[in-house]
Amino acid sequence: xxxxxFLIQKDLNFTVNHGDVFIxxxxxxCGKSTLLKIMIGLKSPATGDITYDGESFWTxxxxxxxxxxxxxxxxxxxxxxxxxxxxxxxxxxxxxxYTDLDAEERREVASYKLSLVGLAGFEDYYPxxxxxxxxxxxxxxxxxxxxxxxxxxDEPSAGxxxxxxxxxxxxxxxxxxxxxxxxxxxxxxxxxxxxxGNNCVFLDADTKTQLATGDPKELxxxxxxxxxxxxxxxxxxxxxxxxx
Amino acid sequence: xxxxxxxxxxxxxxxxxxPVLDRFRQTPKPGSVSFESAALGDWDTGLITALMAIHKSAxxxxxVVDDAGLPDGARKLIALALAVKEREGARRSAGEKxxxxxxxxxxxxxxxxxxxxxxxxxxxxQSFGRFFRGTATYLKSxxxxxxxxxxxxxxxxVSLISFLIGMIFAFVGVMQLxxxxxxxxxxxxxxxxxxxxxxxxMTAIIMAGRTGAAYAAQIGTMxxxxxxxxxxxxxxxxxxxxxxxxxxxxxxxMPLLTLYASLMGILGGLLVGLFMLDVSLVQYLEQTxxxxxxxxxxxxxxxxxxxxxxxxxxxxxxxxxxxxxAMAVGQATTKAVVMGIVLIVVSASILTIIYINLxx
Numbered sequence: 001x002x003x004x005x006f007l008i009q010k011d012l013n014f015t016v017n018h019g020d021v022f023i024x025x026x027x028x029x030c031g032k033s034t035l036l037k038i039m040i041g042l043k044s045p046a047t048g049d050i051t052y053d054g055e056s057f058w059t060x061x062x063x064x065x066x067x068x069x070x071x072x073x074x075x076x077x078x079x080x081x082x083x084x085x086x087x088x089x090x091x092x093x094x095x096x097x098y099t100d101l102d103a104e105e106r107r108e109v110a111s112y113k114l115s116l117v118g119l120a121g122f123e124d125y126y127p128x129x130x131x132x133x134x135x136x137x138x139x140x141x142x143x144x145x146x147x148x149x150x151x152x153x154d155e156p157s158a159g160x161x162x163x164x165x166x167x168x169x170x171x172x173x174x175x176x177x178x179x180x181x182x183x184x185x186x187x188x189x190x191x192x193x194x195x196x197g198n199n200c201v202f203l204d205a206d207t208k209t210q211l212a213t214g215d216p217k218e219l220x221x222x223x224x225x226x227x228x229x230x231x232x233x234x235x236x237x238x239x240x241x242x243x244x
Numbered sequence: 245x246x247x248x249x250x251x252x253x254x255x256x257x258x259x260x261x262x263p264v265l266d267r268f269r270q271t272p273k274p275g276s277v278s279f280e281s282a283a284l285g286d287w288d289t290g291l292i293t294a295l296m297a298i299h300k301s302a303x304x305x306x307x308v309v310d311d312a313g314l315p316d317g318a319r320k321l322i323a324l325a326l327a328v329k330e331r332e333g334a335r336r337s338a339g340e341k342x343x344x345x346x347x348x349x350x351x352x353x354x355x356x357x358x359x360x361x362x363x364x365x366x367x368x369x370q371s372f373g374r375f376f377r378g379t380a381t382y383l384k385s386x387x388x389x390x391x392x393x394x395x396x397x398x399x400x401x402v403s404l405i406s407f408l409i410g411m412i413f414a415f416v417g418v419m420q421l422x423x424x425x426x427x428x429x430x431x432x433x434x435x436x437x438x439x440x441x442x443x444x445x446m447t448a449i450i451m452a453g454r455t456g457a458a459y460a461a462q463i464g465t466m467x468x469x470x471x472x473x474x475x476x477x478x479x480x481x482x483x484x485x486x487x488x489x490x491x492x493x494x495x496x497x498m499p500l501l502t503l504y505a506s507l508m509g510i511l512g513g514l515l516v517g518l519f520m521l522d523v524s525l526v527q528y529l530e531q532t533x534x535x536x537x538x539x540x541x542x543x544x545x546x547x548x549x550x551x552x553x554x555x556x557x558x559x560x561x562x563x564x565x566x567x568x569x570a571m572a573v574g575q576a577t578t579k580a581v582v583m584g585i586v587l588i589v590v591s592a593s594i595l596t597i598i599y600i601n602l603x604x
Contacts, residue, residue, distance in 0.1 A: 037473075040477050041476075041477070042473055042476060042477065066479050069477065069479055070479060072477065074474070074477045076470045076473065076474060077470070078469070078470070080469060080470040080471050080473065080474040081471070081474075082466075082471050082474070082475075083465075083466070083469070083471065093478065093480065094478045094479075096381070097381055097478060097479055097480055098479070139474075142474075
């Protein structure tokens with residue numbers, strides 16, 4: 001993937017399984033958010049493709065792509081709520097777009113989604129009237145509005161206090177358990193990675209390619225590449241060749 | 245061996261690293277450089293920057309640096325600064341461009357901007373198609389809100405400016421026409437000038453500054469906050485949702501505002517005419533009515549719709565094309581206004597020529 005002539009990452013090859021909590025991680029500037037944008041259809045890859053259940057995304061025609069995109073829900077880094085609409089209207093817009101519910105029913109669904117993320121009672125607040133953490137949670141409620149098959153999170157715990165981050169982790173696991181949602185998270189918050197991640201890909205900014213895939217705990221303890229172990233051990237890894 | 249002494253503080257005269265750097269350039273090159281700092285007083289970043297310069301120069305000349313004689317804190321700070329290697333390919337050269345190169349780039353940029361505008365116009369037309377078929381996603385409350393903001397709330401400024409323009413035209417007319425004893429024709433001058441040309445153009449330019457800029461800023465800020473990305477990922481067409489309601493609002497309000505501006509202009513002329521000419525109210529109004537033909541009125545109204553569409557087009561296109569920073573929003577707003585005004589004036593010329601040839 002590249003911006004014009006500026007290469008960001010090459011030779012990426014990994015699989016996200018149904019029901020995974022898949023972590024995309026790497027040092028700053030390695031292209032994690034760009035990879036996420038390619039996966040949700042906001043930016044096209046310079047070469048290569050993404051397939052969902054065997055169906056190719058980037059070679060499909062535009063209306064096929066729209067159908068595939070309906071299965072995604074995305075939480076952007078600062079929530080990306082529409083500033084001219086209340087929280088209930090924000091959560092309700094995807095419902096207007098894709099369902100035949102009337103205004104009363106949409107409001108009920110929006111209330112329910114907002115209470116799932118702990119924002120019951122804030123339906124008629126505008127995004128500029130709530131805190132950063134609340135904006136993120138409202139963004140998550142909107143991402144979940146259509147019960148998507150795949151949820152994408154862009155740095156969900158950025159700016160959240162430890163308790164809120166833990167509650168978010170719990171919510172992510174609950175979504176996987178009860179709704180069978182596949183979750184893709186871009187993050188470098190180690191506590192979350194080990195708490196919820198069961199599969200991952202590690203992107204490296206210097207070699208501009210992926211260095212590892214698999215269970216993060218395995219990679220932390222046993223991966224042969226020092227860069228990967230060092231990242232997952234928060235800089236305390238010993239640069240010896242893998243003996244264990 | 246470099247001896248550091250005295251105070252090395254940023255706010256005061258810094259001794260600087262030049263003597264050491266000069267020594268590096270002489271031959272024979274020193275094999276290594278070490279420091280002793282027994283006489284060193286207060287120091288801060290001023291000392292560190294000098295030491296960093298020595299380090300960089302030493303690395304380039306192949307001289308070994310021995311930091312042992314430096315104060316503890318200084319040594320640790322330098323180690324920290326050198327810890328993460330400079331990322332390859334990240335540094336940008338601050339090269340200066342020649343004049344011709346700059347002109348060439350500007351022409352290419354302008355050409356690119358033109359192409360983007362035409363492409364945006366195409367998308368807007370497709371969006372209108374969806375609107376007429378009823379398949380577009382947008383909020384009706386958005387359209388009425390924009391009508392209020394772009395139209396109703398612009399009445400004060402449009403009144404003021406068109407009234408004053410009418411008065412100015414009347415002044416100029418009276419001064420010149422009175423020399424021929426034809427002062428009464430000021431009424432014709434003001435009426436025809438306002439209705440045919442001045443009301444549409446002045447209203448459109450006011451809209452460009454007021455509303456075109458607002459559209460660019462609103463949509464640009466949404467772009468910076470990733471709100472447009474959020475719309476796209478949810479399958480909502482950003483043009484349908486954001487742009488077309490604004491364009492429709494402006495197209496609906498422009499004729500009304502222009503009619504109103506023409507009226508205010510004529511009133512302004514009337515005021516001047518009554519005071520400076522030896523005519524009665526009825527005479528002036530009769531003259532005005534006789535001068536105005538339906539062709540002029542409809543010609544003016546068609547022009548104002550064209551201008552209004554161009555203003556909305558420029559404002560929304562710049563908003564959508566906005567970069568990702570506060571500065572980018574400012575640039576987008578400025579370009580929206582400038583582009584809007586340029587488009588207005590160019591289309592004014594083209595339409596005037598067409599009208600003359602059609603005899604309107």
